[in-house]
Amino acid sequence: MSEATVPAGVPEPTAADDARQPVATAGGAATAAPARGPETAASARRNERSVLAFEENEYTRTELDAMADGLAEALATCGVRSGARVALMSSNRPEFVTAVLAIWRLGAAVVLLSPAWKEAEAAHALEITGTRHAVGDHPVLAGLTDMVSLDDPLPAVTRTFVPPDPAADAVLVFSSGTTGLPKAVRHTHRSFAAAVRHWQDALGLSPDDRIQVATPPSHILGILNIVTALETGCWVRLHRRFDLQKVLAHIQSDRITIEMAVAPIALAMAQYPDLESYDLSSLRYIMWGATPVTASIAETVTRRAGVTWLPAYGASELPVIACSPLDDPRLDSVGKAVAGVEVRVVSLDDGKPVAPGEDGEIQLRAASLMAGYLPESATAAAFDNGWYRTGDVGNLDASGWLRLTDRSKEMIKVRGFQVAPAEIETVLHGHDAVSDCAVFGVPDGANGEAIVAAVATVAPVTADELKATVEQRLAGYKRLRQVLFVAEIPRLPSGKVLRRVLKERYGRPADE
Incomplete structure (x- = not known):
């Protein structure tokens, strides 16, 4: 994602925001950009334009490239090579941008860790991605592994970098799974470049x-x-x-x-x-x-x-799915599929395509689709004969307008972030007073949903104590809004939690 002006739902500043040193400059690297081959007059003019602003400072593309080259050299000195994965956990700052560029210069993939995460979440991300290198400004990441600091001075370099393999991993972001801790979503240079083209076209940039x-x-x-x-x-x-x-x-x-x-x-x-x-x-x-x-x-x-507003729809797995046409934006739909993305809606009962306007699961195909998940075992269930299963329920009318009506997955969506009930349940089960629990979402206006935990106990414990337990272990957007103490958690004979029953009993809007 200003105490007085942050709306409920925008991620709070992290410790790294206020603890770090002032923004570092590129130092000598700004005047030592590597040879890149002949520039056209147009590209030279573009590179000398200011393209990024942060607080009182502005940066040209030439300056950003020089900073990225210097950071790439520092990472290479630490052993980063083509095919490596490099964790990036950083506050919002220009060096975040140059870190991404630097990692790509080396043919490595950037593993994006949320600065809102606590130690257990970051450690899980490093483990499932097999990440051994790190760069950032966050004390959590620095405490888990050797980290190149974004505040360190950058070396001046005059080297060129081999373009990365389009099929190689470029970006790994995290998407919570319904069965536990977050999964890593793998995008290659080719798939992410396709997403960038889709976004350029959709926004008319x-x-x-x-x-x-x-x-x-x-x-x-x-x-x-x-x-x-x-x-x-x-x-x-x-x-x-x-x-x-x-x-x-x-x-x-x-x-x-x-x-x-x-x-x-x-x-x-x-x-x-x-x-x-x-x-x-x-x-x-x-x-x-x-x-x-x-x-x-x-x-x-x-x-x-x-x-005016321009509604759009995307996912970590396929970043740009649909967008309202620029010349005909509508608020009652997430728009029409962008060029290059195929959308179909299938029955929740038998998986067969449904008629226009009929609700079903939204499925997708596109060049911008992820390469898969980590752990790899989670990938197969996300696809149906090559179609990505979004888990979103909606309909597609005869004119191509797409509408979302529900979600078939058990994910809780808080301010645009996906939260897995099982992740919070794992934390609650670790408390000595909790014998069983189930987590679900209730409507919460513009924030999407608020998180509620139904808890059965074997010893006295307060709701505030359980809320604090979750808050200490997980990111702020995963905090519990409400704890309900119940005699037992409704389950099927197989042990599966009947969240639908809990929602029917307790699923009132969060402000009621």
Whole structure:
């Protein structure tokens, strides 16, 4: 993902945000970019334009490349080679961008760890990916493995780098599974490049556009926005953390043309009392992603600020699935499949394609589809004869408009983040007072869902103690909103939790 202005739902700042040293500059590396072959006049002009802003500093592509080259040399000195996996756990800062570029220069894959994660979560990510190298600014990662610090000075280099193999892994992001801890989603250079092209086309991006990123870049949408901006040549402002006043002020002062929003940001805008005092006329639209549009919220912002919305739909496994056409945006749909992505809807009963407008599971095929999961054993169940099974339930009408109506998986979606009930249940089962438990989601307005735990106990324990146990072990967005003490957890004879029964009994909206 400003204590006074962060809406419930945007990730809180981490310890690394405030503990780290001031942003490091490229030092001598800025004047020692490696030879890259002859430049055209157009590419030379593009490279000398400012492409990234952070606080009071701006960077040209030449400067970013020089910083990336220096960091690549430092990583190579530590043993990073082609085919390696390198963990990156960092606050929002320019060095996050150059770290991604540096890792790719070496033909290695970047493993994106959320800065909101605690030690157990980060350790699990390192284990399932077999990651032995690390770079970042986060004390959790530094405590788990040798980490190249983003605050270290960079060497000056004058070397060239071999382009990576398109079939090699480029990015690993994490998506929670229904049966336990998060899985790593593997994207190759080829699949991620296809996703970038899809996003460029869907948003109608050009070098004249100006965007800003205030959400965590370790999330698939964050890294997609940054890399797409760099590939397009448009200008991007990176924020240390989400602060609505700063976001609105920079739309006005930077003349931002496209704003990226998830539901909590949209809600914060709709509720902000001084929204009308900002000049937002430079915006072409605000993109709404991660959750289906809440029409009343979007319409409130449009009425107050005159800004239109562009709904979009994606997943860690296939980053760009659908988007509203630029010339015909609609709030009652996540849009139409982007060019290059095939969508079908199949029956939840027999897996056969359903008629237009009929609900079923949404399945996908595309060049931008992930290469698979880690652990590899999780991959097979995600596919049906080559079609990726999203677990989302919806319908596709005869005109190609796609609508989401439910989720067949048991995932809890909090502010655009997927939370696996089993992960929280594992933590609760570790408490001596808990004999059984089950975790489920309840409606929570623009945040999507809030997390509730039904708990059976064998010894006295308070709800606050159980909440604190989860908060100490897992990221902030996985915290429990409510603990319900029950006599027993409803289960099938096989032992499977009947979450549907729990939701029927206790699944009231979180604010009731």
